[in-house]
Amino acid sequence: MAKQKQDLTIGIPRGMSFYGNYPFWHGFFSALGFKIVLSDPTTKQTMSEGSALVVTETCLPIKIYLGHILNLINKKGVKNIFVPSLQSIAPKIYNCSKIRGLPDLVRNVIKEDFNIIEATLDKSIKKQGLYEFLAEAVAPFGITDMEKIKLASKQGWKVYNNFLVMMRAGISYKKALKNALEGKVLIESQVDSKPISVALISHGYNIYDERACMKIFDKLEAMDVKVFTSLQLTDEQMDEGISSLGQKRYWANEYEMTGTAGHYLKDNKIDGIITLNAFGCGPDSLMIERIMRKAKELNKPMLSLTIDEHTGEAGFITRLEAFIDMLYRKKRSKIIKDISITEYEFKPQTNICESVLLDN
Ligand code: SF4
Numbered sequence: 001m002a003k004q005k006q007d008l009t010i011g012i013p014r015g016m017s018f019y020g021n022y023p024f025w026h027g028f029f030s031a032l033g034f035k036i037v038l039s040d041p042t043t044k045q046t047m048s049e050g051s052a053l054v055v056t057e058t059c060l061p062i063k064i065y066l067g068h069i070l071n072l073i074n075k076k077g078v079k080n081i082f083v084p085s086l087q088s089i090a091p092k093i094y095n096c097s098k099i100r101g102l103p104d105l106v107r108n109v110i111k112e113d114f115n116i117i118e119a120t121l122d123k124s125i126k127k128q129g130l131y132e133f134l135a136e137a138v139a140p141f142g143i144t145d146m147e148k149i150k151l152a153s154k155q156g157w158k159v160y161n162n163f164l165v166m167m168r169a170g171i172s173y174k175k176a177l178k179n180a181l182e183g184k185v186l187i188e189s190q191v192d193s194k195p196i197s198v199a200l201i202s203h204g205y206n207i208y209d210e211r212a213c214m215k216i217f218d219k220l221e222a223m224d225v226k227v228f229t230s231l232q233l234t235d236e237q238m239d240e241g242i243s244s245l246g247q248k249r250y251w252a253n254e255y256e257m258t259g260t261a262g263h264y265l266k267d268n269k270i271d272g273i274i275t276l277n278a279f280g281c282g283p284d285s286l287m288i289e290r291i292m293r294k295a296k297e298l299n300k301p302m303l304s305l306t307i308d309e310h311t312g313e314a315g316f317i318t319r320l321e322a323f324i325d326m327l328y329r330k331k332r333s334k335i336i337k338d339i340s341i342t343e344y345e346f347k348p349q350t351n352i353c354e355s356v357l358l359d360n
Contacts, residue, residue: 006142009035010117011078013068014042016061016099017086019204023180025082027159028134031152032143037078039068042211046071047309053109059278060308061205062098064212066109073112082117082137086252088124095252096283115140159183167231172217173208194226196327199264201230201291202276203256203284206307213276214313216320223324228270230260237263245294257287265291265300271327272301274320279308301327 010029012018029036040046042064050067051058072078083103088094098105103118119137122128134149143149163180167173169187179186198220200207207213207229220227230238238255241262242248249255257275264270273295277284288304295302303323305316 007079008033008141009037009077009080011037011039011072011075011081013065013072013081013083014039015065015068015209016102016205017084019208021160023163023177024156024160026156026181028152028156031155032138032148034141037072037075039071039075042067042209044211047211051309054105057280059098059280060212061203061209061278062105063309064205064209065102066106069106069110070112073110073114078114080115080117080140084133084137085118085120087120087122089121089252090123092124093249093252093254094124096281099252164231168234170232173231194224196224196271196324196331197226197228197269198272198274198324198327199228199260199267199270200274200276201257201261201264203253204231206276206278212307214307214311214316216276219317219320220324223321225324228264230256233260233263241265245290247290251283251287253283254287257284258290261287261291262294265294265298270300271331272303272323274303274305274323276305276307279306301330 012022012025026036046067047060047064048067049070050063050065053066054063069081069083072081083106085100085103086095087100094100103116107116117137117140119133120128121130121133130153131146131150134153135144135146138149159180162183162185163176165185166176166179166187171179171186171188175186200216200220202213205212207216217227233241235255238259239249241259241264242254244262244266245258247254247258247262249259251257261273261275264273273291275284275288275291277288292302292304301323303319305319307316
């Protein structure tokens with residue numbers, strides 16, 4: 001009997017780690033000959049269908065993720081959906097329990113006919129490195145050749161590094177992702193200086209999902225505000241940021257929150273800090289509390305926004321506008337104060353006259 005050809009189609013939900021890791025997955029799976037099917041961008045329906053599956057207290061990103069799984073199940077030809085369990089991304093650095101238990105959560109709440117392609121990354125356990133994780137992800141497809149897997153991972157890193165280079169150069173997330181997936185690196189000349197700069201502190205799944213964050217980048221852009229995020233920083237800068245808040249790295253997403261905030265709080269070019277977190281997120285509520293205390297100490301303006309599936313856009317915009325308006329007023333009054341101090345402190349050069357008088 002002829003051997004049946006393995007179905008190398010993999011569905012990837014546009015949620016959770018997608019926003020940080022997809023360039024890698026794209027390079028990796030494509031190099032192994034997979035056809036990748038992504039779920040559609042988040043809509044109201046994605047949110048409401050995902051929310052209906054879990055208790056209200058569950059955070060919004062998880063509800064959205066579940067909605068994306070349903071979206072993939074409804075796509076023709078998608079039987080295998082990639083749901084990694086990212087336990088620990090470095091020794092003793094852990095993800096929150098919801099991210100760690102994602103495959104179990106999906107399995108328990110969605111009783112449809114599909115295969116969960118589950119792989120566990122736990123760098124706190126000996127011998128559980130990236131290659132073991134990748135091998136586990138492709139084993140259900142009959143791919144076991146470790147050399148092939150390592151080569152494919154190189155391709156993954158290539159796409160990911162190109163993406164990161166563009167993000168660090170200040171290119172928008174959408175453009176950087178599109179170009180990286182097309183194998184291109186685009187570097188634009190940086191001419192877009194704006195009167196106000198803010199640091200947006202959040203997880204990728206909160207701010208790069210346009211529906212979840214209600215297009216916060218577009219809204220700030222329309223207010224002539226330049227936005228900085230964790231993706232513009234190096235690991236070293238975020239490590240220093242964590243230390244400057246007197247903390248040690250524990251949570252996997254501590255870089256995105258404490259590390260990024262710690263860095264930008266010390267940066268004089270940054271006029272204010274905006275944190276955006278999902279209602280009910282335990283790790284974020286701890287981290288934001290610390291950031292807020294440091295912002296007060298350093299007299300840096302800070303706005304803390306919380307989102308859930310009921311967050312209304314009107315209230316969101318009002319708070320954002322009021323904050324940015326305050327930053328503009330603060331900046332104007334500082335400029336005026338600096339000008340008046342210079343005038344007030346101006347002293348004519350008297351030493352020449354004095355020396356003339358002394359000579360006489
Ligand atoms: S870190 Fe917070 S927002 Fe992210 S999955 Fe965990 S609880 Fe939800």
